[in-house]
Amino acid sequence: MSIYYYNRHPKGLIVEDCVVRAISTAFNAGYVETRRDLNRIKKALGFNSYKDHNFLYEYLKEYKRLIFKAECGKKRLKLDGFAKEHPKGTYIVAVRKHVVAVIDGTILDTWDSSYLTVYTAWKIEPSITLKDLGIE
Numbered sequence: 001m002s003i004y005y006y007n008r009h010p011k012g013l014i015v016e017d018c019v020v021r022a023i024s025t026a027f028n029a030g031y032v033e034t035r036r037d038l039n040r041i042k043k044a045l046g047f048n049s050y051k052d053h054n055f056l057y058e059y060l061k062e063y064k065r066l067i068f069k070a071e072c073g074k075k076r077l078k079l080d081g082f083a084k085e086h087p088k089g090t091y092i093v094a095v096r097k098h099v100v101a102v103i104d105g106t107i108l109d110t111w112d113s114s115y116l117t118v119y120t121a122w123k124i125e126p127s128i129t130l131k132d133l134g135i136e
Helices: 018-026 031-045 053-059 079-085
Strands: 002-005 064-067 090-095 098-103 106-109 118-124
Touching: 018 031, 018 090, 018 098, 018 106, 031 053, 053 090, 079 090, 079 098, 079 106, 079 118
Parallel strands: 002 106
Antiparallel strands: 064 118, 090 098, 090 118, 098 106
């Protein structure tokens, strides 16, 4: 598992745009186009924000969803543990108040979010690789 500090924002700004960053990263799509599509789709689906977790469930419903429920007496899975357990593939992962892309066991984010608890993840097919993003 590793963390790669990665920002898809075209101007390199650090803003509250984790949903756009995670989705544009996982699909290797343009940031501006992704934000535009998310805004269009959220309106069509009747959501006020693409940051609404119910919007994400609807938006990503065609992808395999992994759910990580709390179990009595057991520690919750953290993002670094998820990355270790998923060394291959492309995932969009919802953690506490944040969404992040994990590709081939690497957390791609603008900050170290590895300690956050994982709630759900979507396996994105077809997968992309770090090389597809220009990361060697």
